[in-house]
Amino acid sequence: MLFSVSTIKDNVGNVEAFVQRNLAHGIDHMFVFLDDSQAEVTQYLQGQPAVTCVEAYGAWWAGARPTRLNRRQNTNADVVKGLLTQLEGDHWLFHIDGDEIISVDRERLEGLPADIRVVHLNPLEAVSEEQPAARPTQFKRLLTEQELHLLKLLGIVSEPSNDVYFHGHVGGKAGFRPALDLYAGIHAPLDAQREPIEGFTADWLEQLHLESVSLMEFQRKWVALVESGPRPSIRSPRRTTYCAVEALMNLGVSGDVADRYLRELYLRTTQDPVRQLHELKLLREMDPDDGTYEPRPVPTSDLGACREALRLLRDEPKAVFRLGSAREVQDALDRAWRP
Numbered sequence: 001m002l003f004s005v006s007t008i009k010d011n012v013g014n015v016e017a018f019v020q021r022n023l024a025h026g027i028d029h030m031f032v033f034l035d036d037s038q039a040e041v042t043q044y045l046q047g048q049p050a051v052t053c054v055e056a057y058g059a060w061w062a063g064a065r066p067t068r069l070n071r072r073q074n075t076n077a078d079v080v081k082g083l084l085t086q087l088e089g090d091h092w093l094f095h096i097d098g099d100e101i102i103s104v105d106r107e108r109l110e111g112l113p114a115d116i117r118v119v120h121l122n123p124l125e126a127v128s129e130e131q132p133a134a135r136p137t138q139f140k141r142l143l144t145e146q147e148l149h150l151l152k153l154l155g156i157v158s159e160p161s162n163d164v165y166f167h168g169h170v171g172g173k174a175g176f177r178p179a180l181d182l183y184a185g186i187h188a189p190l191d192a193q194r195e196p197i198e199g200f201t202a203d204w205l206e207q208l209h210l211e212s213v214s215l216m217e218f219q220r221k222w223v224a225l226v227e228s229g230p231r232p233s234i235r236s237p238r239r240t241t242y243c244a245v246e247a248l249m250n251l252g253v254s255g256d257v258a259d260r261y262l263r264e265l266y267l268r269t270t271q272d273p274v275r276q277l278h279e280l281k282l283l284r285e286m287d288p289d290d291g292t293y294e295p296r297p298v299p300t301s302d303l304g305a306c307r308e309a310l311r312l313l314r315d316e317p318k319a320v321f322r323l324g325s326a327r328e329v330q331d332a333l334d335r336a337w338r339p
Contacts, residue, residue, distance in 0.1 A: 001091050001296055002026055002106070002175075005080040005184075007033040007056060007073040008098035009224055012040045017288075021101045023050055024291025027094070029298050033076040035069070035228070050295045052303070054310055062317050069228040070186060071322070077184030078321040079313065082333050083306045084178035092119075094175040095184050099211060099221075101288050104175075105204035112200065117179070118189055120199035121207035123172040124284065127272040130215045130263075138274065138283045139208060142170060147282065156273055163237055167270050168211030170235075174199050180326035186233070192326065208288055218266045219259070223249065241269050301339065309336040 004027045008015065019030060032045055033056035045053035054060070056076055066072050077095045084091055092109065094102055102121070109119065126136035143151070148160035162170045171187040176199075181192045188196040212218040222245040225232065234242060248261055277283050298306075313336050320332050 001028040001089065001298065002094065003029050003031065003080070003084060003091060004094045004096050004102065005031040005033070005077045006096055006098055007035050007069075007076050009035040009038070009228070010041070010098050011220075012038075012044050014098065015041050016044060018098050019045070019048060019051060021288050021291060022096070023295050024293055025101055025103050026106050026291075026293050027102055028295045029303070031080045035072065049297070052307055052310070060314055062315050064317055064319065067229045069225070069232045073186065074184045075318050075322045079310070079318060081178045081182065081184055082180070082321055082329050083309055085180055086305070086333060086337050086339070087302050091178055092175045093178050094173065095186070096173055096207070099209060100173065101208040101210070103206040103208055106293070108202070108204055116200045117182070118174055118176045118197045118199035119205050120174050120188070120201040121172045121205050122201065122203070123166070123168075123170060123207055123209055124286065125166050125168055125209045125211050126213045127274050127277065127283065128167060128212050128214065128218070128270050129274060130266070130271055132214050135289065136210060136213045137285055137287050138278070139286050140166065140272070140277070140282065141284060142166070143282065154276070156276060163235060167238075168209050173207050180329050183322065208286065210288070212266075212270050215263055215266050218270055219262050241265065305337060305339050308338050309333070312336040312338075
């Protein structure tokens with residue numbers, strides 16, 4: 001079965017689209033950790049049979065909430081990874097953000113030999129327009145060196161680099177077979193020595209990224225990121241945007257002034273020249289709402305055991321799932337697992 005795990009803070013409309021799109025593109029069950037209290041989002045998620053919602057704030061961290069968002073994301077993913085190791089069968093776990101959609105060929109994925117433990121998803125990034133007419137259906141792929149130099153000379157990018165061309169990450173995301181000697185990462189799982197594991201990749205393993213697809217989403221995303229705690233681990237071009245938004249928020253300007261300058265930051269850093277990219281045939285047409293997959297239900301006993309374990313773990317320290325050895329993680333699971 002295919003599982004996903006995410007730690008999110010978003011509005012209910014975005015969360016609903018995130019859930020429905022991933023379930024329709026091949027995920028069987030989603031574990032969604034809410035990073036802050038959101039009653040409307042909680043109510044929606046708790047009504048979805050293919051979703052397990054965890055209110056991952058307050059008591060969830062047992063007085064030891066990691067200050068960095070990246071650490072909270074990875075720790076929550078490692079908790080789910082641990083639970084899935086207790087289930088029988090062949091499973092995959094994908095660690096994704098709330099603006100990402102898995103797009104994989106399930107038949108090929110399930111046919112991979114057992115010695116392939118990690119798969120890498122190639123990123124496709126939705127173009128960004130200030131006020132898009134409809135849902136995003138045009139996506140950028142990673143460009144070749146020659147294509148990047150073309151865009152540089154045309155003045156479309158400041159440097160011939162995918163790090164500049166993409167507004168979000170260029171590393172893609174990964175899926176892995178849950179195991180006690182693997183640990184979650186933002187872009188790739190880690191081995192027991194906490195070193196990233198290079199995954200198997202193919203053109204049928206992709207991930208759609210709805211990164212700041214509009215001015216409104218740019219404002220929501222970056223303000224939420226700044227408010228999430230100390231600066232997360234982000235690559236250099238995005239770090240500049242983060243620092244600029246953080247500085248603007250710390251200046252104490254009025255809401256209207258803040259909105260005006262957030263728009264200016266968006267226009268300077270994120271809006272895409274969609275017409276030129278389309279003319280150069282650098283965009284792919286894809287509809288994030290065209291999925292037709294029907295999720296397989298998790299056996300009732302397995303799902304019940306996972307949810308009961310999450311309840312029992314609520315008041316327990318979570319650091320062992322991130323920092324502990326395989327034996328220490330299993331000991332923690334033994335205290336919570338009720339098959």
